[in-house]
Each structure stands twice: as C-alpha cells, then as structure tokens.
Amino acid sequence: MFYSLPHDIGVYLYDVFVGRFDAWVAFGIVAQTLFAGRFLVQWIESERAGRSVIPVSFWFLSILGGGMTMIYGLVRHDAIIILGQVLSNLIYVRNLVLIAKNRRSGRGGPAGDG
Template sequence: MIAGLWLGIGLVGQAMFSARFLVQWWASEREGRSVIPHSFWYLSIAGSLSLVAYALYQRDPVFIIGQGAGLAIYMRNIRLIRRQSRAPEARVESAA
C-alpha cells in the first residue's frame, strides 16, 4: 500500500516535470519564438519536489542530488521573475 502511494507520487512528479516541456513548446509556438513561460518554472518546482520526495523514499542519492540541485535553480528563477516584475523599470516598460 505505502509503496504504491510512493510510486504514484513519483509518477505524478515525473508527469509534471515532463509536462513543462509541452508547456514551453506550446508557448513558443504561440509566440513564434522561443519563450519560457512562468508556468514552466512552477511545473519544474512541483515536479522536482515530488521527485525529490520519491527519491528520499527510495534512498537514491544520485536522484536526490540531481533533482535537489535543479530545484534550487528553479526556485531562483521564480525569485528573479518576481523581483523583475516588481522593479519600477518593469512597470514603465510594460506600460509602453
């Protein structure tokens, strides 16, 4: 029962992590250029958190380190996006 629950967490995490590429592809097709939408980073975080939890359950240090390092980068990108959206210059540029 517990092992099945953890397997489900791992599969959902992998699905979210994989879905981010579909989201990025779709956004780029709509724009006609390569873009990375904010949802890409949120899916990265959600998927990575689930995968780290699953890796901890499995006690897989390679998986833990790999996903943990990525998680720090994804969270940093969200922080940079939020900082940029609050900057006075960003408000002026968006009004133009």
C-alpha cells in the same frame, strides 16, 4: 537456465512496472508527468509567441515535479535523485526570484519569461 533476450526483457519490465508497483511508484509517475509537462507548456507558449519563450508556469511545474521527485528519492533512499533534485530546485526557485525582482523594478522580465 537459458532465457532468450526478449523473455529476459519482458521479465525485467514486468518486475519494474508491475511486480514493484506501489503507491510510491504511482507518486513518482505523477511527479515525472508534472515535470515532463513543463516542456509541453513551454512548447505551446513558444508556438503562440512565434519564438522560444519560457513561461513562468514552466518554473512552477519544474518546482512541483522536481519537488515531488525529490520526495520520491528520499522515500526510496536514492542519493542520485536527491542530489539532482536539490540542486535543480534551487535553480528553479532562483529563476522565479529573478523574474519577480525584474517585474517589481518595472523592467518586466528577460525575454521569454511569459
């Protein structure tokens, strides 16, 4: 049977966003929303400071959204998501450790740690 391209795209989008929708997809959408929200936080803080900054809340949103995305990948058995989020979350945690270390030593943090 011949389908027009717009019809095929519509069928695909329906399948992805409606036909396969379940509680885990909702969880994944919340995870991605939190993860993307970190850039909104970073943008707002940079606008307030008049320069590019990365506030600590950026790293917490990264960990929360990335951790939830990793859980989603584990449930969905998606190796790409799992591998990407494991490495990323290690980096996010390390950034928080470095910020805390700099603050304890009285040096503050690197410029832009908010």
